[in-house]
Amino acid sequence: MLNILIIDDEANIRKMLTVCLESRGHRVTAVSNGRDARAEADRQVFDLAFVDLRLGTENGLDLIPPILGACPWIKIVVITAFASIDTAVEAMRRGATDYIPKPFTPEQVQIVTDRVATVRSMEQRIATLKEDLERLHPDVSFSSRHPGMQRAVELARQVATSEAVVLLRGPSGTGKTVLAHAIHGWSRRADKPFGTISCPTLSPDLLESELFGHVKGAFTGALRDNPGRVASCEGGTLFLDEIGDLPLTLQPKLLRFIQDREYESVGDQRTKRADVRIVTATNTDLDKAVQDGRFREDLYYRLNVIQIDLPPLADRPDDVEALAKNMLEFFSAQNHKILKGYSDTAITALRQYSWPGNIRELRNVVERAAILCNTDTVQVEHLPVSVAPHTPPVQLGDHVSLKTMEEQHIRRVVATTKTLQDAADILGIDQATLWHKRKQYGI
Template sequence: MTAEKTGGRVLVVDDEAPLLKTFRYCLEDDGHTVATAASGEQAMALIRSRVFDVCLLDLTLGDTTALELLPAIRTAAPWLRVVIVTAHSSVDTAVQAMRAGAVDYLVKPCSPEQLRIAAATQLHARRLDLRLEELERQTGSSNDSAQLESRSPAMAELLDTARQVAASDANILVLGESGTGKGVIARAIHRWSARHAAPFITINSPGLSGELFESELFGHKKGAFTGAVANSPGRVAQADGGTLFLDEIGEVPIGLQAKLLRFLQDKQFESLGDPVTRQADVRLVAATNRDLHGMVKTGTFREDLLYRLDVIRLHLPPLRDRIEDLPAFANGFLDEFIRIHRGRGRGFSEAAMDALCRHRWPGNIRELRNVIERASILCRGELIEPRDLALGEAGGAAAASTAARPTGAMSLAALEREHILAVLGEAETLEVAAKQLGIDASTLYRKRKQYGI
């Protein structure tokens, strides 16, 4: 089993060799991965090629000072939390350094406990930043826990397998129709793994051009392309030590698949506009609703990349094949939307639940969530009835156009979100959904991000 990754990645910069050794041993004993540099030049070379969470930076080095080095550090790694290490006589200068971007300072000589607390405090702050970013990006439901329990024998077996393989660092390919909960499984695998204390980072492939996808994945240097006004670390660097979830892997442009393959093989990459080769320790979980083997035959997906991704395969069954789980999902979604929308509905009539269980659910759990949200807003009594469910011959999308009429209680933005949700629940792919909505895939991607879909 992989060792639990609880420590952070710390860079210690000081021109005194004995202090470097002492700091390194102390921090490694506390579970951190530590690199050292004896000069500003060595420090910048490491910062440009590797990802660190915390930097302990001596105020005065042989070739430079912290005040001179900080702007370069901020440009190369804006997320890096820098702690100035200084003598008593230089505290005023250390405060200047904090104004220039450092987050704290240590006065040396410091005790091992002071050093450990300083590193742990900044690592905790770094993880909180990453968690906040992930929560802002996260489009999944708060009802995830219900999706990780199942009365369906096939789904229960899949969940057992997912728990088992989570302990390894093997790449995992999650297959299944749109809306079956592939992202939920990916997040669960991360939580069950030894990497659970490190970041879980998601990148959505649809709607991104080749250059934008490469920038999103590997980062870019300021000026690398029009609109690149600052350095960006990219999702791979953000996920270092943790898990990277590549959603809709079948949408990755063919021209970038070789670079992705190289990263999976060597854990090395280059940011756009930057020749420096970087490294990242990332566990990959990929997902798709497309037939990758068929895409290999048509030349739109690399066979060698497929083999590299398809180490462990998890195939999620559609909702219609695990209908015994639907009542728990429906009640969980309703509880969620009662809190959000404060609608009238507090439960389902027997006829409504029967209608839900008889529906074919082409959009799977995502469509169910959409239907329950709409019903929680539009129902006329304390129990949701079949008339509130908007389940037509063609599913929720067609009925939604008649059920969700503009009212004083719904804004134009809310109606647009409802319509996009309905179409997404019916469409087989995001491209089909975009076409039905009359917009391009990149616009649909932005709308999904805007509305948290």
């Protein structure tokens, strides 16, 4: 069922179209002039509009842009008794999708309406599938209170609008792939393809084929032509992850492509060109790789036009808390639960953990907690032992050492106070002593 707007100054035409369309289950709004048409388009969402070319002293073609502005997804069909090639071309140029002359039959109206219904159904299905795909991963927010991360995101936004090659550096799991996607999304290439190649995952021969493509018969197993990622990303962005592991044999070919935008597929002597922006990432020291002869110096300088460093998550405890809450919302919905948040003890454990796996490890920890949590709040026991050691609480009089008693008491006080100063005040020690105790017990 479509929501349809009819704009015609002839009452008989409006009535005929209304009866015809409503009899097939569509919702219809009929108006006689441009002012009412614009008002209706601003008020409700339409899938289809029938627009008369002549509306008294008004030109129906002039209504097409404002209606599209109000409903960008609407399909507009121009109807007129003064059909000509010129008016049809002009209607399409202004954004109309179809054109039928008067007098028309109910069958003609049905054909046009069914065609629009099919297109709208496909568009809506695609939009739904896109939303489903986006829900497979929690949204990653680039808001941060850490100065280093703020600088990285701001620099990424600035260079996104340029054509410069970007090198993202940082430990594994810090979000380099996500930031590469964001750079593409912020660029003028956003509506073009984005491709990713992980350099360590393929042998040198397969990596060259994946990058530049191959022709049928180029090697054993090449049963058909493969255009390669460079060709498939035409006009867009290609992200080369872990570029430090790019084989030496491939490095001059990548350098040539970056400089000249030219390449050859495996087994093909023809030179091809492609307009593709390169973004790379590494967690290795490329300067040392150059010194060791494992990476070409000239390629390094071409890749290092813009360098963006992402800080490890362990340096960003405030961001850990914000990311963990954002991820919990996603995973609680995915697991059909209503989780309000974390206990103070759980938050403290998350903030104090060293996160060697960075954001990727945090994501896994939060997903696990959302699955295991059987209350409305994630507790410390829902976290892995590696993140929050689950030592059984001790009671006064238990047969344990004073050191164990002291450690657990300090852990509980730190976990249930908002600041370290508050914890030190409760414990009756100064912050320097508390710092030494925390270091001693790994708190």
